[in-house]
Amino acid sequence: MCMGRCLVGLTFCTCYLAFYLTNKYVLSVLKFTYPTLFQGWQTLIGGLLLHVSWKLGWAEISSSSRSDVLTWLPASVLFVGMIYAGSRALSKLAIPVFLTLHNVAEVIICGHQKCFQKEKTSPAKICSVLFLLAAAGCLPFNDSQYDPDGYFWAVIHLFCVGAYKILQKSQKPNTLSDIDQQYLNYIFSVVLLAFASHPTGKHHFVCLFYIAYSMQCALTPVITLRNIFGFFGFFLMFSTVKLKSLMAPGQCAAWIFFAKVITAGLSILLFDMILTSATVGCLLLGGLGEALLVFSERKGV
Structure with missing residues (x-):
């Protein structure tokens, strides 16, 4: 069993990393920055x-009632905002910077639990929240590759997350499983993003992008990586659901923390990132904050 x-944990880490x-490679190196279509x-x-x-019987999707679908609709809207802004x-941002900002979503969740659900907050969790906020707040002033547009979208992303x-935690028990929720997210995302791509004119720019890359004999790698990314996203979702079903929240x-550390570390070796002592300090502070959050989850406080 162990x-x-x-x-399952190693599979999740591999999918997360990939x-x-x-x-990052498609968005930053190949410059395919058309989020609605991508x-x-x-x-x-x-x-x-x-x-x-x-x-094929590998996943179970239950037939959802209309009320369940409508109840989950706001979460699907947030899911679209989350993946688009992300x-x-x-x-625009390096992966370690993005993940540090992404972790601030836990501050929002903790604040909601404290203010609206009146849950007791442990000293470890309070310290983790403060460290995460301090790391994210100091990063823009110490990031030598600072990009205001990247930070703007990162803030929208973390609020959506x-x-x-x-909303996911507020769902009534046994209403929608994680697989059901993700299935509805996929359907809503495809419909909304397909409609959004035409008014924004992104389909026109993508055609020009394809023509440009075709002239350089590089179209095939772009399409292949885009499809591979779709597979990785699916397997990451599937392994996450499996991870949650087999392990306690603390585990x-x-x-997840282990996967983030590996991903951030390898990304520094694979992509251009200027590291200063101040930037490293912010990243380590954010890592310490998340480590304390993991500790509080394992202790159940």
């Missing part, structure tokens, strides 16, 4: 893979 859990590195294509692939998995932010998790948090 070996099986470790295998997802972010591939995403994310729309990924969610389409994810939805099709999930549907096929359901038909894509825009990641195209925080609100999404709050899940530990594996």
Whole structure:
């Protein structure tokens, strides 16, 4: 049983690493910065893979009532905002910086639990929240590759993530499973992003992008990586659901933290990032904050 859990955890880390590195490469190196089409294509692939998995009996998708779908609709809207803003932010920011800002979503969740649900907050969690806020707040002033547009979209992303998790936790038990929620997210994302791509004129720019890359004989890698990214996104979602079903919240948090550390570390070696002592200090402070959050989750406080 322990070996099986470790295998699931390692699979999750591998998918997490592949997802972010591939995403960063397509957005930053290949300069494919068309979020409506990029994310729309990924969610389409994810939805099709999930549907096929359901038909093959590998995943269970229950028939949701209209009221359940309508209740989950605000969360699906936040999901679209989360992936769209995240894509825009990641195209401008280094992965360690993006993940440090992403972690501030936990501050929003903790604040909601403290203010609206009147939950008791442990000293460890309070310290983690303060460290996460301090790290994210100091980063813009110490980031030698500071990009205001990237930070702007990162803030929108973290607010969407925080609100999404709050809505997810507020769902009534046994209403929608994690797979059901993700299936609805995929369907809504494909529809909304497909409609959004035409008014914004992104389809026109993508055609020009394809023509330019075709002239350089580089179209095939772009399409291949885009499709691979869709597969990685699906497998990351699937492994996350499996991780949550097999492990306690504290163990899940530990594996997620481990995956983030590996991803951030390797990204520094693979992508250009200027590290100063102040930047490293902010990143380490954010890491310490998340480590304390994992500790508080494992202790159940």
